[in-house]
Amino acid sequence: MKKTKKKVTAAIIVIGNEILSGRTQDINVSFLSRWLNNLGVRVVEVRIIEDVEKSIVDCVNEVKDNFDYIFTTGGIGPTHDDITSKSIAKAFNLSYGYHKEAYDILEKYYKLGKFNNGRKKMAKIPNKATLIYNPSSGAPGFIVNNIFCLPGVPSILKSMAEGLKNKIIGGKKILSKTINVSTVESEIADPLEDVQNNFSNVEIGSYPFFRSGKIGVSLVIRSTEKNQIKDCTKQIKSFIRQKNIKIEEEK
Amino acid sequence: MKKTKKKVTAAIIVIGNEILSGRTQDINVSFLSRWLNNLGVRVVEVRIIEDVEKSIVDCVNEVKDNFDYIFTTGGIGPTHDDITSKSIAKAFNLSYGYHKEAYDILEKYYKLGKFNNGRKKMAKIPNKATLIYNPSSGAPGFIVNNIFCLPGVPSILKSMAEGLKNKIIGGKKILSKTINVSTVESEIADPLEDVQNNFSNVEIGSYPFFRSGKIGVSLVIRSTEKNQIKDCTKQIKSFIRQKNIKIEEEK
Structure with a gap:
């Protein structure tokens, strides 16, 4: 996989009324975020929008x-x-119709006489698109400019990610360290802010947790710089020790 | 609860690096969407953004x-x-500081000598905000204009929703009917589209499922009009029967 030294960012657009109605719990965002993070790509924004052409076109353009x-x-079923x-084609002013390679793939995938209209529709893709192959269920996703269009079914989406790696130029991997401490956030808010102020290239997150009757706080330290994480961890552990707070877990 | 005859819409802004990094799986969107849907409010868009002041201010203004x-x-801990x-105050050009009612609530909630700086910070709210009471953990959320600010911890968020009902004027409730059929989407795509074309006020969603070794499709029919759902269901069941497809479940 190619690498760049610049910060590389991504957004995810989840297209689906079933997510907005609360009928379906999205799990693709967390999978894609972690997967991209591993490639050195940081997800900076997610939008969940309706299955409405204007919403998709406007969102992509924005x-x-x-x-x-x-x-x-x-939305590619x-x-x-x-x-x-169709909406991506419209957003980029590309013609939309049978994509030869996609058509050939689907024609081979389905047995003779089973390549019906519904299945043929999945070969309709913006004309200049590059395909994203689908090892689970035939129907490909596609790439137009910097837009990667994937299916909504999580197992199929996951199976397609592997083949995408060489299409993405990532930056430095975002490293992460978690320290779980037995305290409440307000007890450590002040010294934690001081540590954050000492490290402008480190992102410190503080998340309360309630697990098997125990309360605690997860301190998450993220940076592309290993040494910065190390130094930041040292300062956090120093005030945690001073306050006689127990460290439950480090990872 | 007050009601209106108009269509009532909502957006959700999830503020949190932990969701964007994939560390934490968001479950507030599906809860809020279903809860709002019951009040006759349709969630039309969700944005997940970073804990960055400019991102929050820009997103709210957009x-x-x-x-x-x-x-x-x-982000209200x-x-x-x-x-x-602080960011909401900035977006609406309101002053940000101790909110008397919030301060009094938190001062009473924490025992003498336990109302430290971190806890006091949670009383800092845009000055003209109306509070959203928190029966779980003291610290209130707040309302500024049409923006309702809730915490990120799902159990606390849920406990605060009940007290919010009388602050929301909902429209007609969106009703939903689901028919699970033993087929694949492409087998029914054409007749399903014909039915959709007959009902402009009904939203028909088609979602493949894989459950305990069985494949099938969930057809979800949504509308504010009970009769429209009934008529639409009739037409769907008619072509399902003609195609000798088994209906697994209706709900």
Whole structure:
């Protein structure tokens, strides 16, 4: 995989009424975020929008120039509510119709006589798109400029990610260290802020947790610089020790 | 609860690096969406953004006039990375400081000598805000114009929702009917589209599922009009029967 020294960013656009209605719990965002993070790409924004052409076109146009990569999930299946491909074509003013390579893949995938209209629709993709191969269920995703269009079904999306790695130029990997401490946030807010002020290239997050009757705080230290994380951890552990707070777990 | 005949919409802004990094799986969106749906409020857009003042201010300004209600989750705790209150004040050009009622609540909530700086910070809220009471852990959320600011911890957020009902004027409730059928989407894509074309006020979603070794499709019919759902269901069941497809479940 190619690498760059610059900060590389991404946005995810989740397309689906089923997520907005609360019917379906999205799990693609957390998978994609972690997967991209490993490639040195930081997800900076997520939008969840309706299956409405205007919403998709407007959203793509609003975000496409603000991030290095845009990933969409959902809306590339065979039914009437799957309008991502058509909308992306519209957003980029590309013609939309049968994509030869996608058509050939699907024609081979389905047995003779089973390549019906619904399945043919999945070969309709913006004309200049590069395909993202689908090892699970045939129907490919696609790339147009910096937009990567993936399906909504999590298992299929995951299976397609592997083949995408060489299409992404990542930056430095964002490293992360977690310290779980037995305290409440307000007890450590002041010294934690002091540590944050000492490290402008480190992002310190503080998250209360309640687990098996225990309360505590997860302190998450993130940076592309290993040494910065190390130095920051040292300062955090120093005030934690001074306050006689127990460290439950480090990872 | 007050009601209106108009369509009532909402957006949710999830504020939190922990969601964007994939560390934490958001579950507030699906809870809020279902809860709002029951009040006759349709969630039309969700944005997940970083704990960065400019991102919060810009996002609020971009969405506030497009929806009847905006809900934010996260960033109202005691640590340095909790910057929602301050950012909302900035977005609306309101002064930010100790809110008397919030201060009194927190002072009573914490025992004598335990009302430290971190806890006091949670009483800093835009000056004209109305409070959202917190029956779980004291620290209130708040309302500024059409923005409702809630915490990120799901159990606390849920406990605060009940007291919010009388602050929201909902529209007609969005009703939903689900038919699970033993088929694949492409087999029914054409007749399903025909049915959708017959019902402009009904939203038909088609979602493949894989459960305990079975594949199938969930057809979800949504509308504020009970009769429309009934008529639409009839037409769907008619083509399902014609195609000899088994209906697994209706709900």
